[in-house]
Amino acid sequence: MYVTRDFSHYxxxxxDGVQHIDLAVEGVxxxxxxxxxxxGLSAIPDVTLARVNLTDRRLALExxxxxxxxxxxxxxxxxxxxxxxPYETESAEATEVAESRFLxxxxxxxxxxxxxxxxxxxxxxxxxxxxxxxxxxxxxxxxSALIALPAAAYAGQPFFRSAWRALSAKTTNMDxxxxxxxxxxxxxxxxxxxxxxxxxxxxxxxxxxxxxxxGRFLDQNMRRRTRAVAGNLAALKAETAAKFVGADEISQVPxxxxxPGDIVLLRPGERCAVxxxxxEGRSEIDQSLITGETLYVVAExxxxxxxxxxxxxxxxxxxxxxxxxxxxxxxxxxxxxNALQARSRYMRLADRASRLYAPVVHATxxxxxxGWVIAGASWHDAIVTGVAVLIITCPCAxxxxxxxVQTVTSGAMFKSGVLLNxxxxxxxxxEADHVIFDKTGTLTLPELEVTNAADIPADxxxxxxxxxxxxxxxxxAAVAQAxxxxxxxxxxxxxxxxxxxxxxxxLEIRLGRPSFCGAEALIGADLDPEASIVGFSKGNEKVILSxxxxxxxxxxxxxxxxxxxxxxxxxxxxxxxxxxxAAAHALGIPEWRAGVTPADKIARIEELKQRGAKVLMVGDxxxxxxxxxxxxxxxxxxxxxxxSQATADLxxxxxxxxxxxxxxxxxxxxxxLMRQNLWLAIGYxxxxxxxxxxxxxxxxxxxxxxxxxxxxxxxxxxRARSSSRETL
Amino acid sequence: MEILVILVPLALMLGGAGLVAFLWSLRSGQYDDLDGxxxxxxxxxxxxTEAPIKR
Numbered sequence: 001m002y003v004t005r006d007f008s009h010y011x012x013x014x015x016d017g018v019q020h021i022d023l024a025v026e027g028v029x030x031x032x033x034x035x036x037x038x039x040g041l042s043a044i045p046d047v048t049l050a051r052v053n054l055t056d057r058r059l060a061l062e063x064x065x066x067x068x069x070x071x072x073x074x075x076x077x078x079x080x081x082x083x084x085x086p087y088e089t090e091s092a093e094a095t096e097v098a099e100s101r102f103l104x105x106x107x108x109x110x111x112x113x114x115x116x117x118x119x120x121x122x123x124x125x126x127x128x129x130x131x132x133x134x135x136x137x138x139x140x141x142x143x144s145a146l147i148a149l150p151a152a153a154y155a156g157q158p159f160f161r162s163a164w165r166a167l168s169a170k171t172t173n174m175d176x177x178x179x180x181x182x183x184x185x186x187x188x189x190x191x192x193x194x195x196x197x198x199x200x201x202x203x204x205x206x207x208x209x210x211x212x213x214x215g216r217f218l219d220q221n222m223r224r225r226t227r228a229v230a231g232n233l234a235a236l237k238a239e240t241a242a243k244f245v246g247a248d249e250i251s252q253v254p255x256x257x258x259x260p261g262d263i264v265l266l267r268p269g270e271r272c273a274v275x276x277x278x279x280e281g282r283s284e285i286d287q288s289l290i291t292g293e294t295l296y297v298v299a300e301x302x303x304x305x306x307x308x309x310x311x312x313x314x315x316x317x318x319x320x321x322x323x324x325x326x327x328x329x330x331x332x333x334x335x336x337x338n339a340l341q342a343r344s345r346y347m348r349l350a351d352r353a354s355r356l357y358a359p360v361v362h363a364t365x366x367x368x369x370x371g372w373v374i375a376g377a378s379w380h381d382a383i384v385t386g387v388a389v390l391i392i393t394c395p396c397a398x399x400x401x402x403x404x405v406q407t408v409t410s411g412a413m414f415k416s417g418v419l420l421n422x423x424x425x426x427x428x429x430x431e432a433d434h435v436i437f438d439k440t441g442t443l444t445l446p447e448l449e450v451t452n453a454a455d456i457p458a459d460x461x462x463x464x465x466x467x468x469x470x471x472x473x474x475x476x477a478a479v480a481q482a483x484x485x486x487x488x489x490x491x492x493x494x495x496x497x498x499x500x501x502x503x504x505x506x507l508e509i510r511l512g513r514p515s516f517c518g519a520e521a522l523i524g525a526d527l528d529p530e531a532s533i534v535g536f537s538k539g540n541e542k543v544i545l546s547x548x549x550x551x552x553x554x555x556x557x558x559x560x561x562x563x564x565x566x567x568x569x570x571x572x573x574x575x576x577x578x579x580x581x582a583a584a585h586a587l588g589i590p591e592w593r594a595g596v597t598p599a600d601k602i603a604r605i606e607e608l609k610q611r612g613a614k615v616l617m618v619g620d621x622x623x624x625x626x627x628x629x630x631x632x633x634x635x636x637x638x639x640x641x642x643x644s645q646a647t648a649d650l651x652x653x654x655x656x657x658x659x660x661x662x663x664x665x666x667x668x669x670x671x672x673l674m675r676q677n678l679w680l681a682i683g684y685x686x687x688x689x690x691x692x693x694x695x696x697x698x699x700x701x702x703x704x705x706x707x708x709x710x711x712x713x714x715x716x717x718x719r720a721r722s723s724s725r726e727t728l
Numbered sequence: 729m730e731i732l733v734i735l736v737p738l739a740l741m742l743g744g745a746g747l748v749a750f751l752w753s754l755r756s757g758q759y760d761d762l763d764g765x766x767x768x769x770x771x772x773x774x775x776x777t778e779a780p781i782k783r
Contacts, residue, residue, distance in 0.1 A: 031767030054764030104759060108750045116743040136732075143736065147743075 005252040007070040010086035017065040018048060024087040024232040025059050025077065028052060033082070040080045041073060056228040058087060086254065087232065096224045103220050106155040107213040113151030114203070114210045117144045118703075121203040125700045134196055141193040141200045148202035149186060155209050156182055158216060174354035174399070177361055181394040182209060188387045204391050204702040211710045212399040219403035222410050222420070241273045242266075244317075258320055266316040268472040272309045276318040277302060283314035286474075288440045288621065293574055308621075313473060349427050350402045353678055357398065365389045368693045377695075385695040392692040392702050393685055397709040401677035404717035409670040412721055416662040417653040418635075425649035428633035429663060430671035431614045435562060436605070436627075438619030439573035439583050442637060444549040445655060446620070448478035451531060452546045460543055463504075464536040467492055467511045471500045475532050475547050476511065499535075507539040519544050551586060558657040559587045565664070568613065572596045572604060574623055601627035618660060635660060670720050677713045684709035 007021065014020035028034065034052045037059060041050035049062035061073055070086070077084040120140045127137060156179070163175040182205050189200040241258055242250045242265040250265050255273045258264065263279070266272055272285075284296035287309045296312055299305060305318055365386045372382035410420045420426070437443050453461060465483020468476040470492035489509075492502035499512010510517040512535065519535030519542040531548035552558075562569055570591035573580045580594035596604070601617075605627055608615050617624070617631035628634035628647045636648035652659035688705050691697055758765070 112747040
């Protein structure tokens, strides 16, 4: 059978006879990788551009149209030791990138304007106490206005727009007081300058915008980064399928290019990327990702298969179902929607702070004006003082308090192997006091391992491993990996659904079903109920290998660490009773349930919620996706099904389970720092507001107070970096 | 104080030049890969690539 790979779906024309493709590359993390990849690919003739983006872990490639096949790049990267997958920019990500650039541009404009206005303000401040002529002061004020007004009009857009949206929807948000404060400050300054007054607040207004834009940009940048990582994950899931393009010709195409009615080939060891029905072939399939059940299901003509199922033994031809939405996935998606809706009611700390903030500040300003008028001041002076109160209370430090901590914490989490999918996940994770683990793929490793390797003579085990290299069966792959086999045995023959055999030194060796090797007699009753049993024979020497998913190496330590933090733990698994019982027993978790459906999981989470528990759900299967969304906060290992990865708030990498504890610790510390920052910001206001109300605030005091509190908050946030490196 | 006639426009021009330079660097994609750029600066030999892509 002839197989081609078709990546034309991802290639786009970059003008002037040049074609462009973006690849997500796995395992790029240093300058060495970057140089190796760029050199290796630039060496291919007709390649005009090869540039690695180390932040997003992507590679941009351009070449002369019609000269090269993109699959060649993937092969070349494979030779260099990197796995690469074509990557398609989602529209959501493109919007985030554009938004992020706009914010950076606004920040640049505001920062340059602040610097220049400050340069003009300092002579005025010092001149007011020495010998500056009023004409010179006016001239400097007008110059400041010339810089500050256009800059604020441009750089204030993100706030003005958001405030306008909120006001049109008859609500308020943090941007309403910000916009009012900035506009009033600028307006008052223009009027004051016109009347040759001593003080103008152009510097304070534009500096305020700069600090707030720093917070906005950090927040946006973190979201963009996690979006990029999530996008890569989707690409790395390698969702391609072998589609029949002729009677005997198949082409490896991305799932996006597959339509209902197409026929795809599903080889042993492959994960199905589509929903469909088997039309030819017979095999066993592993649906643990979908149902949590680790026992294989027999697939034959007419059996429905779902995206995410792993084909185990035989080759299947699958007809892609006309309505892939109308099946199991649809049910899961429906649950997912409901669950997500419930969670969107969560109110972020920043929102809660701002809801309190606006009325208090505006009331204070109004009372100040009225108070001064009653005390006999002129309306002009009263309004000037009122505006000064608004300026000094503008939430500079408040706007930085949360994004800075989030940014520093997400960086620290990234180092310990945790990626954030949503910005407010840190706050929710910090509150979690009950953890629900799924078993398959979460507490256990997604890969299979040989559990009785120690009981098998080393030479036999090695031989079994080498023979296993000739099979596509995932169990065989596990045997080969456990034995560390490198060189396959020449002339090995695979018998579909049975095993592999070969002749070596005149002796027949066989690996496969126990019956295939004549090793049934060795199967004892005491064997693990979850394990797949594989027989191996060399002449008359016969052994059996027990292959199963092992627990993550540090699972026990993680559970113990969670217990010391007073966090409740339980297992909810769709798997069979004995399998879950064994895992729960090994880990010392008294509370566990087996054979649980997605709806049951949600019901259990709701029950816990009723009792006031904040649930962290850790799961990986497609069946977990709705419960991940229903929980207060959720985590998934990187090996998880696409859907649950997309739903989880945090994703963790690698074999250990330790990132779960690390993430909880980091987030708790982050929450502490956020609270401290908010108190710092409030404390600053408590000190500054009476000064402003008393009417003695000069622009110099406003500027110093504003930058002082902002810098203090930023420095405090940096502490999230240091202690987050503690492990269990 | 006549010196202001020269100094003020000069200061404004310098500030403006800085802003233009920043906007240019932003537009030419120099902030797209901050991690990579940090390493590229100390790479022994820059691989033969063209200017960063414009989007």
